[in-house]
Amino acid sequence: MPFADCYISDEAQAAALRVLRSGWVTTGREVVAFENEFAAEVGADHGVAVSSCTAGIELALRSFDLPAGSLVLTSTLTFCGAVQAILHAGLQPVLVDVDMETGMPTPATVRDAVRAFGRPAAMTIVHWAGDPADVSALADAAVLSRDRVVVDAAHAVGTYTGAIPVGSGCGATCFSFYATKNLPLGEGGMVTTDDPDRAEWLRRARLHGMTADAWRRYLPGGKWRYNVAEAGLKANMTDLQAAMGRAQLTHLPAWQRRRAEIAARYDEQLAGLPGILLPHRPSPADGLHAWHLYPVRVQPADGIDRDGVIAQLADRAVGTSVHFIPVHQLSYFRRHTLIPPGGLAGADALSEQLLSLPIYPRLSDDQVDAVGAVLADIALGRFSRRGRQ
Template identity: 60%
Template sequence: MTAGTRTRTVPFARCHIVAEAHEAVERVLASGWLTTGPQTMAFEDEFAGRLAAREAVAVSSCTAAIELALRALRLPPGAPVFTPTLTFCGAVHAIVHSGLQPVLLDTDERTLTVDPATVAAAAGQVRPQAMIVQHMAGYPVGVAALADAAGLPAGRVVEDAAHGLGAMIGGRAVGADSAAACFSFYATKNLPIGEGGAITTTDAGLAGVLREMRQHGMSRDAWRRYGPGASWRYDVAVDGIKANFTDLQAAIGRAQLPHLPAWQRRRAEVAARYDRALATVPGVVLPPRPAGGGHAWHLYPVRITAPYPLSRDALAAALSSRGVGTSVHFIPVHHFSYFRALLGAQMCRQLPVADRVARQLLSLPMHPGLTDSDIDYVCDQIADLARTGGDPCA
């Protein structure tokens, strides 16, 4: 019997909600206050404390966090903003929705992020007024070096840390020393709540502005208007959007947060087990490792290259037929018709590394619920397909 004839299911991701979160939600439901309120404020304090950050502002998503951080910069309409092209489309939509102009950067083949040389070369063509940097798959990037390469102060850099929770750089957590680091609590993320996001910042004044902006620019949120002895009056002094976090989300997040260190340790163990099993499979390129920091291991993205006998797409289909879920991170932004029309053919022709790497990337199952047996099964299938080329008679 070959490895490929075994029956098993290993999902790409699994959202685990601890029992304490169920109990916390029940308490919030019983309280009668479901939207932004005391639970949200407590979650912000606890999340900031976990990262040793000065401030955390909870919002509806990481995409909303990026948009709010960009809006708060008060850049002129159409100002150019650097962003990786190998990123989630929502991060670039945030630039567009802020009234700014995305400028796409090619991929660094070694780290799957962007490197200072690429940023500096792009800055020689277009002078950016802000930049989004991404901690791709959980790989921590050196923000200061990228800001210097772009000719920008640190306050003009927005970190897309949707994958970055748990990553370390220079002995500090990603987000601890940031002007604006944007996190995600989507169901697949390292701290799964279901939906939601947060911005950490060293600037208390900015945090106050972001709290107003997340609720239409209103000077007082509902908790401060409708609480005991409160006044209904408020001002709208800044522009804003509807992007607030709810106490239901906060209750889940507060219960999940103490488990984050253990989940991070398990993610690192999963990555190490993948490393050992796949290191000798020809054509499978393992994920990059940071030289001076700790990886968050939100994803485990391998690259499928020659001499592996199957293409990335064929391998993904074969693994699916054997019960193994996979995904691709990401389709480069300039491959989408909307962004090609928006940005023009010239910009979209100048990203050759991203074009090449995107055809090779395959994200394997990665979550704390994976057992050693699950990991071994995934690796056995990849090795078996390398040996047989997918031929069941081989």
């Protein structure tokens, strides 16, 4: 049972073949259509397709036109690429501690970071695991307007804050279509925004800063001339990916319902097991969890720790993962980020307990029950460190 499953639907495979046969596979009409359809799905005015969520975060931060070295707050419990994006944008990451229950920063931990290093110019906010963060409260704690917030929604295709899908209301929101994500393409990302000027800037910046991409230059009647007025990246999406994305998007509601069913079944299987804490669930008023991840917390007990549980699940051919090693524990980021003087104790403690279980739409009820049974054996002492007793 693998940890993740990159399912490319029959419709997406057919769409890919259609594009391959069309004679135009790079950025073109399929990208434009996918941008419009995805933006509508998440309630944003504009979508800009990019090569990855990481590139999207960097471009979004560059669009703020901040002075070099400006402070940007970010959770330490995030993927390393999200913090590299801040550095690549020429800005200074300030790491923020997290709450043990939600795995995300709180207004109090944000204020701690601000007291230590001063008011930031911007911040990134991650909806970790697909659980909705309180973006307004975190921005207020940082004394920032929401147009200086980049939302890292790599886990949040399908997340709602209150009754509103994640994707609008901030400076920019960045999504991932990596192989393990809720809308998998293998690679790719999307930046959504309600600011038309920012969207236009992003479209130029994702392709070297050029004022006209190849598709527009080579259309009948297109002009070959273009200008480059500012620095950009090579971070565009191809029509091949976009056509697949349009097809995958039609399956998203059903896939999200299935993820919610699996999470509820895990809850039933694992509730009350000694040493296993279930993931945080938002209240209906707070929003809707996308269940990109199902991260349990393994409490040290009876000589069995998190790594021991991982080993025992592997003995039963159950794939797992850990999200994440806190950024401040990685040597590069210890040298290049700002860490509050008191340290990041919440993330340190939580990271030793986290364990992400398999969750994806094609996971069967029997497979979910099998994972629950193995965890019950471990928690109740019926399964030794080296395998069956």
